[in-house]
Amino acid sequence: MCLLRAGNTILLLLPLLLLFGQSLSVSRSFSIDYQNDCFRKDGDVFRYISGSIHYFRIPRIYWKDRLLKMYMAGLNAIQTYIPWNFHEESPGVYNFEGDRDFEHFLQLANDIGLLVILRPGPYVCSEWDMGGLPAWLLKKKNIVLRSSDPDYLAAVDRWMGKLLPRVKPYLYQSGGPIISVQVENEYGSYFACDYNYLRHLTKLFRSYLGNDVVLFTTDGGGISYLKCGTIQDVYATVDFGPNGNISAGFAVQRYAEPHGPLINSEFYTGWLDHWGWPHSVVATSQLTKSLNTILAMGANVNMYMFIGGTTFGYWNGANTPYAPQPTSYDFNAPLSEAGDLTEKYYAVREVIKKYRKIPEGPMPPSTPKYAYGSVTMKKLQTITDALDKLSLSGPVKSKYPLTFLDLNQAFGFVLYRTFLPLACITPIPLSSPLNGVHDRAYVSINGVAVGILERNKVLSINVTGNAGSQLDILVENMGRINYGKDINDFKGLVTNLTLGEYVLTDWTMYSLSIDEAINQGIIDEDGAAPEDPPQPAALSLPTFYRGSFIIPDGIPDLPQDTYIKLPSWRKGQIWINGFNLGRYWPARGPQVTLFVPAHLLSTAVPNNLTVLELENAPCSSGPCTVEFTDSPIINATVLPNYKQSWSLFDKGIMLGL
Ligand SMILES: *[C@@H]1O[C@H](CO)[C@@H](O)[C@H](O)[C@H]1NC(C)=O
Ligand SMILES: *[C@@H]1O[C@H](CO)[C@@H](O)[C@H](O)[C@H]1NC(C)=O
Ligand SMILES: *[C@@H]1O[C@H](CO)[C@@H](O)[C@H](O)[C@H]1NC(C)=O
Numbered sequence: 002m003c004l005l006r007a008g009n010t011i012l013l014l015l016p017l018l019l020l021f022g023q024s025l026s027v028s029r030s031f032s033i034d035y036q037n038d039c040f041r042k043d044g045d046v047f048r049y050i051s052g053s054i055h056y057f058r059i060p061r062i063y064w065k066d067r068l069l070k071m072y073m074a075g076l077n078a079i080q081t082y083i084p085w086n087f088h089e090e091s092p093g094v095y096n097f098e099g100d101r102d103f104e105h106f107l108q109l110a111n112d113i114g115l116l117v118i119l120r121p122g123p124y125v126c127s128e129w130d131m132g133g134l135p136a137w138l139l140k141k142k143n144i145v146l147r148s149s150d151p152d153y154l155a156a157v158d159r160w161m162g163k164l165l166p167r168v169k170p171y172l173y174q175s176g177g178p179i180i181s182v183q184v185e186n187e188y189g190s191y192f193a194c195d196y197n198y199l200r201h202l203t204k205l206f207r208s209y210l211g212n213d214v215v216l217f218t219t220d221g222g223g224i225s226y227l228k229c230g231t232i233q234d235v236y237a238t239v240d241f242g243p244n245g246n247i248s249a250g251f252a253v254q255r256y257a258e259p260h261g262p263l264i265n266s267e268f269y270t271g272w273l274d275h276w277g278w279p280h281s282v283v284a285t286s287q288l289t290k291s292l293n294t295i296l297a298m299g300a301n302v303n304m305y306m307f308i309g310g311t312t313f314g315y316w317n318g319a320n321t322p323y324a325p326q327p328t329s330y331d332f333n334a335p336l337s338e339a340g341d342l343t344e345k346y347y348a349v350r351e352v353i354k355k356y357r358k359i360p361e362g363p364m365p366p367s368t369p370k371y372a373y374g375s376v377t378m379k380k381l382q383t384i385t386d387a388l389d390k391l392s393l394s395g396p397v398k399s400k401y402p403l404t405f406l407d408l409n410q411a412f413g414f415v416l417y418r419t420f421l422p423l424a425c426i427t428p429i430p431l432s433s434p435l436n437g438v439h440d441r442a443y444v445s446i447n448g449v450a451v452g453i454l455e456r457n458k459v460l461s462i463n464v465t466g467n468a469g470s471q472l473d474i475l476v477e478n479m480g481r482i483n484y485g486k487d488i489n490d491f492k493g494l495v496t497n498l499t500l501g502e503y504v505l506t507d508w509t510m511y512s513l514s515i516d517e518a519i520n521q522g523i524i525d526e527d528g529a530a531p532e533d534p535p536q537p538a539a540l541s542l543p544t545f546y547r548g549s550f551i552i553p554d555g556i557p558d559l560p561q562d563t564y565i566k567l568p569s570w571r572k573g574q575i576w577i578n579g580f581n582l583g584r585y586w587p588a589r590g591p592q593v594t595l596f597v598p599a600h601l602l603s604t605a606v607p608n609n610l611t612v613l614e615l616e617n618a619p620c621s622s623g624p625c626t627v628e629f630t631d632s633p634i635i636n637a638t639v640l641p642n643y644k645q646s647w648s649l650f651d652k653g654i655m656l657g658l
């Protein structure tokens with residue numbers, strides 16, 4: 002056990018100083034001391050108290066503010082993942098700019114005085130689409146991800162060959178903030194158990210980062226996870242939350258590492274949410290009690306998350322049985338989604354204070370929020386009306402349905418069209434017998450919305466219509482599974498649909514470039530087909546809406562952060578000035594408001610909102626508005642039937658983050 006006292010440090014340092022003289026002041030080292038069960042930084046006993054922050058969930062302009070707040074809480078380190086698919090969206094096309102400029106993020110951490118624990122994957126889980134693996138890996142349909150499948154390894158090698166040379170200058174030994182680097186992520190929870198893969202990664206990391214860097218693995222706090230998750234010469238750590246027996250958690254680590262520092266790499270400050278499940282909360286008292294126990298043991302800890310942030314756009318992941326995560330990744334963490342200081346933050350700071358001198362000086366304040374009020378929305382075209390403009394690559398025909406990937410589309414929506422092969426005078430089931438709607442399908446016949454199919458939930462609806470009627474199925478990708486054996490998550494109609502006894506064939510598929518169309522402002526009011534038939538009250542065709550608002554003059558310090566709420570809207574996607582803010586689904590909850598960071602807003606020109614409502618906008622029955630408020634709602638009550646259908650999952654299954 003390490004004794005973290007100043008006196009101890011000086012005693013240990015003196016002989017080293019005598020040995021190396023001046024050279025010690027320039028040689029930076031970070032290593033594991035197996036004899037004394039601790040880390041050594043520049044020869045001194047060292048323990049980290051760290052927090053997770055994902056640069057990819059926070060706008061770049063707020064990186065510094067959030068890091069400073071973490072520093073002021075008394076942390077001496079932060080931890081982040083690097084999601085591969087965020088940086089290599091198409092094979093060989095890399096993006097390290099703007100919000101993806103992780104080097105700038107590392108530099109900021111360094112400047113503020115925070116060390117960094119880096120988790121570059123290649124798989125990261127993280128409630129992120131496909132756990133950070135690029136969907137294009139699935140072009141080889143039977144690829145075994147996270148294994149020594151040669152095609153997988155070739156892609157990993159190419160990516161790491163781009164990434165790790167950028168990481169290297171930021172290693173502690175090179176004068177940067179990175180003290181340790183994780184290999185893979187909770188690999189022991191994955192079925193493949195391929196030691197050759199872990200060995201390959203270790204060699205790869207060493208070849209780029211050198212032999213001095215501390216490499217580690219992380220696995221769930223159970224001995225069974227360590228079996229496939231740990232590998233020789235890579236330090237094994239564990240993760241567990243504040244509810245269990247802390248000593249038992251570390252005893253699991255000791256099983257793999259009889260000596261060396263105790264490390265909880267993910268100590269859960271809160272927990273993730275799923276659409277339709279009650280909002281997760283971890284009590285502050287429970288968290289601080291367990292944090293105190295961990296720190297009193299002299300263990301190293303990383304709080305996951307210290308700030309969760311937002312999963313903008315289409316980037317969220319999902320768990321199995323299919324349960325996608327919402328846009329907010331607040332996580333009930335000490336800093337809120339918007340970076341606000343919570344009572345949990347102050348309570349954690351009080352605990353840390355007992356073990357470490359915490360920085361003095363003024364606390365950076367929570368950013369102010371502004372309620373801009375209601376914005377009237379105007380109906381634009383439906384997806385069907387705008388099809389030509391949205392389908393830049395034009396339709397593709399195929400006897401059987403193709404997946405998103407076959408159509409070269411990663412995210413968003415694809416329209417599948419065919420014609421009823423028979424007259425459905427009485428209701429006939431339109432079904433996905435193999436549960437192949439990935440993930441939600443908005444069905445219309447001759448321009449009339451008739452129902453919704455949903456993965457794992459609604460596999461069949463009854464339809465009527467004349468033979469030859471046009472059947473349109475808009476399929477939404479709600480986020481790829483990020484954990485477990487089902488991460489090879491193909492999107493679209495991944496199996497055949499049937500109408501009664503018939504397999505539906507002869508599809509025309511429209512890959513939709515909705516984000517591009519919105520950015521180019523090419524969805525308009527005038528293009529609505531005059532013959533759009535009247536819709537049944539409960540549903541309407543997926544439709545775009547637009548509104549704009551001006552930020553008032555004469556109020557100082559605007560624009561400020563805000564939240565957007567869509568009262569009585571049901572489900573869809575929302576863009577602000579062309580930025581894809583994320584998914585809204587107040588009809589299912591628990592998230593009701595979406596965080597809107599100020600930098601997206603303009604004070605000089607009107608701000609433009611675009612909404613794609615998939616089910617039914619409130620516009621025919623009442624005020625067609627959305628509303629900007631100054632406080633978040635992410636914990637609305639969810640329908641009990643959803644709660645029930647997930648209760649088994651809720652209780653039993655250990656989720657890797
Ligand atoms: C916690 O775990 C330790 C080590 O496994 C064990 O000795 C102790 O009895 C446990 N405490 C409780 C309250 O279960
Ligand atoms: C479809 O209609 C049949 C016959 O009316 C009925 O038995 C069945 O429950 C309906 N299925 C659905 C999914 O509504
Ligand atoms: C659809 O059914 C046909 C005929 O049974 C089969 O050959 C094809 O593979 C199926 N397609 C999908 C995507 O399941």
Ligand SMILES: *[C@@H]1O[C@H](CO)[C@@H](O)[C@H](O)[C@H]1NC(C)=O
Pocket residue numbers: 522549578603606607608609
């Ligand atoms: C909003 O749209 C209007 C009209 O197209 C345009 O003039 C304005 O610049 C847009 N606002 C922003 C912030 O892009």
Ligand SMILES: *[C@@H]1O[C@H](CO)[C@@H](O)[C@H](O)[C@H]1NC(C)=O
Pocket residue numbers: 636637638
């Ligand atoms: C949601 O959270 C707020 C703020 O913490 C709390 O006041 C409110 O009671 C919660 N609502 C529900 C339905 O849990």
